[in-house]
Amino acid sequence: MTPTPKIVFLDASSLSDLPAFDRLNEVGDFTSYDLTEPSEVPERAADAQVIITNKLEITAEVIEQLPELKLICVSATGTNNVDHKAAEKRNIPVRNVAGYSTDSVAQLTLTAYFTVAMDLLHLNELVYNGAYSKARDFTMWRHPFHELPGKRFGIIGLGAIGQRVAELAACYGAEVVYHSISGSDHDVPYRRVDLEELLTTSDVVSIHCALSDDTRHLIGYAELERMKSTAYLINMARGGIVVEADLARAIDAREIAGAAVDTFSTEPLPDDHPYLGVKQREHLLLTPHVAWASVEARTRLIDGVIENIKAGW
Structure with missing residues (x-):
């Protein structure tokens, strides 16, 4: 039986108001923070197997400090905020969500x-x-x-x-x-x-x-x-x-x-x-970078993150 992953969403403020957000609890031991400072990542995600990031940078230094990490999910289309070389070195997949917005x-x-x-x-x-x-x-x-x-x-x-x-x-x-x-x-x-x-x-x-x-x-x-x-x-x-x-x-x-x-x-x-x-x-x-953020688009984004966790875990 596959163990339930510990999942930490590090910067969930743009999604946490949606009813669909609660569905993330169904795919693992889920914890979320509206915002996380880079210095707070090692402590908050210390024993996480899955981290979710929107804009927060996941650098090589951060990846090195997360020994349990098995999957990085980006709640966006772009993944330029993740150090892909460092993730590949640890065989950690980086999953994004395309087409939601x-x-x-x-x-x-x-x-x-x-x-x-x-x-x-x-x-x-x-x-x-x-x-x-x-x-x-x-x-x-x-x-x-x-x-x-x-x-x-x-x-x-x-x-x-x-x-x-x-x-x-x-x-x-x-x-x-x-x-x-x-x-x-x-x-x-x-x-x-x-x-x-x-x-x-x-x-x-x-x-x-x-x-x-x-x-x-x-x-x-x-x-x-x-x-x-x-x-x-x-x-x-x-x-x-x-x-x-x-x-x-x-x-x-x-x-x-x-x-x-x-x-x-x-x-x-x-x-x-x-x-x-x-x-x-x-x-x-x-306008303040809001084009992507209809309720329907953000709900599709959550659905995509959930599917990425299921597929990657």
């Missing part, structure tokens, strides 16, 4: 675009602050807005999330084109274009590629200058794909109409981040 990220992508492009936060405030009540006309707006049908929606990275965004944009009547970082064609009804054409002709540029040596700082000031002055940039992928200081500068210079960003190079956002110094704030919508 596709619909959630795609949903916020379109929502964020419409919010910034239609100036919705400002219009909402006009009603609440009494400006609309004092208006002489029945309607009011600050910036004209356009319909998405007939506009070109350019997607950088056509993986699962990129394809779902493409489907939603196409449902609105947009012309979807995409740029493949690898240069590969996908079996999709959308045209592949080079980055230059995508940037210069798209009304919306939406980023959905992974962060890698090929994509780090892919979009800097030169690329933003090549976009239409009426175009919007949406980044729901990784902050490092965009040169953040350059985007802040381009927003204030009105090189593009606006942007919506959900991910940042450093998270949480530092007080001195360039985005927070933008003068034209109505043209830059910022």
